[in-house]
Amino acid sequence: xxxxxxxxxxxxxxxxxxxxxxxxxxxxxxxxxxxxxxxxxxxxxxxxxxxxxxxxxxxxxxxxxxxxxxxxxxxxxxxxxxxxxxxxxxxxxxxxxxxxxxxxxxxxxxxxxxxxxxxxxxxxxxxxxxxxxx
Amino acid sequence: xxxxxxxxxxxxxxxxxxxxxxxxxxxxxxxxxxxxxxxxxxxxxxxxxxxxxxxxxxxxxxxxxxxxxxxxxxxxxxxxxxxxxxxxxxxxxxxxxxxxxxxxxxxxxxxxxxxxxxxxxxxxxxxxxxxxxxxxxxxxxxxxxxxxxxxxxxxxxxxxxxxxxxxxxxxxxxxxxxxxxxxxxxxxxxxxxxxxxxxxxxxxxxxxxxxxxxxxxxxxxxxxxxxxxxxxxxxxxxxxxxxxxxxxxxxxxxxxxxxxxxxxxxxxxxxxxxxxxxxxxxxxxxxxxxxxxxxxxxxxxxxxxxxxxxxxxxxxxxxxxxxxxxxxxxxxxxxxxxxxxxxxxxxxxxxxxxxxxxxxxxxxxxxxxxxxxxxxxxxxxxxxxxxxxxxxxxxxxxxxxxxxxxxxxxxxxxxxxxxxxxxxxxxxxxxxxxxxxxxxxxxxxxxxxxxxxxxxxxxxxxxxxxxxxxxxxxxxxxxxxxxxxxxxxxxxxxxxxxxxxxxxxxx
Numbered sequence: 001x002x003x004x005x006x007x008x009x010x011x012x013x014x015x016x017x018x019x020x021x022x023x024x025x026x027x028x029x030x031x032x033x034x035x036x037x038x039x040x041x042x043x044x045x046x047x048x049x050x051x052x053x054x055x056x057x058x059x060x061x062x063x064x065x066x067x068x069x070x071x072x073x074x075x076x077x078x079x080x081x082x083x084x085x086x087x088x089x090x091x092x093x094x095x096x097x098x099x100x101x102x103x104x105x106x107x108x109x110x111x112x113x114x115x116x117x118x119x120x121x122x123x124x125x126x127x128x129x130x131x132x133x134x
Numbered sequence: 135x136x137x138x139x140x141x142x143x144x145x146x147x148x149x150x151x152x153x154x155x156x157x158x159x160x161x162x163x164x165x166x167x168x169x170x171x172x173x174x175x176x177x178x179x180x181x182x183x184x185x186x187x188x189x190x191x192x193x194x195x196x197x198x199x200x201x202x203x204x205x206x207x208x209x210x211x212x213x214x215x216x217x218x219x220x221x222x223x224x225x226x227x228x229x230x231x232x233x234x235x236x237x238x239x240x241x242x243x244x245x246x247x248x249x250x251x252x253x254x255x256x257x258x259x260x261x262x263x264x265x266x267x268x269x270x271x272x273x274x275x276x277x278x279x280x281x282x283x284x285x286x287x288x289x290x291x292x293x294x295x296x297x298x299x300x301x302x303x304x305x306x307x308x309x310x311x312x313x314x315x316x317x318x319x320x321x322x323x324x325x326x327x328x329x330x331x332x333x334x335x336x337x338x339x340x341x342x343x344x345x346x347x348x349x350x351x352x353x354x355x356x357x358x359x360x361x362x363x364x365x366x367x368x369x370x371x372x373x374x375x376x377x378x379x380x381x382x383x384x385x386x387x388x389x390x391x392x393x394x395x396x397x398x399x400x401x402x403x404x405x406x407x408x409x410x411x412x413x414x415x416x417x418x419x420x421x422x423x424x425x426x427x428x429x430x431x432x433x434x435x436x437x438x439x440x441x442x443x444x445x446x447x448x449x450x451x452x453x454x455x456x457x458x459x460x461x462x463x464x465x466x467x468x469x470x471x472x473x474x475x476x477x478x479x480x481x482x483x484x485x486x487x488x489x490x491x492x493x494x495x496x497x498x499x500x501x502x503x504x505x506x507x508x509x510x511x512x513x514x515x516x517x518x519x520x521x522x523x524x525x526x527x528x529x530x531x532x533x534x535x536x537x538x539x540x541x542x543x544x545x546x547x548x549x550x551x552x553x554x555x556x557x558x559x560x561x562x563x564x565x566x567x568x569x570x571x572x573x574x575x576x577x578x579x580x581x582x583x584x585x586x587x588x589x590x591x592x593x594x595x596x597x598x599x600x601x602x603x604x605x606x607x608x609x610x611x612x613x614x615x616x617x618x619x620x621x622x623x624x625x626x627x628x629x630x631x632x633x634x635x636x637x638x639x640x641x
Contacts, residue, residue, distance in 0.1 A: 096162075
């Protein structure tokens, strides 16, 4: 199975299978895709950084393996944009930062979800894949 | 081992504006993630040594120090940028302020210099104006003093004139009152008293008077009278008006006066008459030329119609032909019948003394087209005589005609004398200026003498000679005028003379 590593800084999806880091797509419609994935994971409930990476990997069927270090700049950016908010808890003697989606973030997530669905259906229809437009 | 102490030390030094919990929050969050990742790697069943676990965690996470640095920069990015922007703005504003202050200082310095120059110039102008004002004031005071003096003088003259006018007005009023008291009449008596030689002289008998009103068509005839032994000519009724009084003395000298008669006013006048009898002697007229003048070229043209005689400041005239003036305005002695009195041509050669008529000379003077010497410094006028129209007299006859003279000649003078010279021979050779057959040569006027420039001296006949001499003695200024005019005349004649013809060479 082909596995992708999401490079959040480059806003692109690269292949980790190939002997070199191949840039598959770098177009405007993929901008913010990682943020969309992060917000979708956090929208299901407050979560912290490590667990978010694991959730993305699990929910993508092992296809999207986030570069863990690149996760945090995206989370902090979404927090500065008021789409996420955070709070701290104590766990095993360590401080842990949890993120949750704000009301504005939920509205934005819904809009981006709709756009992505429309885009994905269009692409499937053009490629003759199942799930394309009727 | 999360290694947080190791990679946390690579963060930049804390900033003053950095939030207190920022650095700690970043480190705690990343440390929590790395701890979870290490647990995962320990449970994965691979090499469980700390170094191997940490190596695998870093492979999946990346450089924690770089991530921490990125997070720290992202958090402080706005503050850093804003701070740099503020610093830049401050620097820009400081530079702008410095520049503006420098520019202002330069402008103010220039304005200050200009102001100083302007003040200096104004001061100079003020000083010059003060000097000018002081000068004008001094001049004004001087002129004011002059004006005051002139004003006082004019007021004094005006007062004198006003007083004189008042006196004259009073006298006129008195005369008018006296006249009003007398009966006014248009016809009043006129009486003339004729005395001999001086005002205190004895009454003179034989004086002929003609009293003629000047106005035309009055119907008033001329009044004539002759004084008796009492020297009085009385006209009892004479109408007011302007009259000509013609007086002829017994010696045939005469004069004409204009007299105005006012209504209601009579007239009484004393007239001093000459009594010296006019000589009836043959006279030769001679001009006393100086020896240095070319007298053979010169002649005098004399208005011989009358001679003048001054008696008691009054001019009397004597006709040389002895006739009563006004009786005949024509020459009378010439067959030509010209309406002008004769002139006398006197040259150094007495045989050339002839009578001639000035009317011809006058007409020729205007003929400038034939006068090459006209419009020059010396007016050189033509005098052409016409023997065919004149009955030329011989010298003997001429002397007879000059037989009436004021004797011994005190106060005697001719009306006018002009000096004439022959027409230049070079020009006379020109056919345009040649005389017609029977005509004398052309002559030109080069000078005029008035009564002040000439003395007249009568020399009585001596011995057996019955002929007296009348010497005309021009004064030095008259001689000098002739000399200068003759030189210019010769000069002009030379300029106007045609170039001599070139003689062909003979082989």
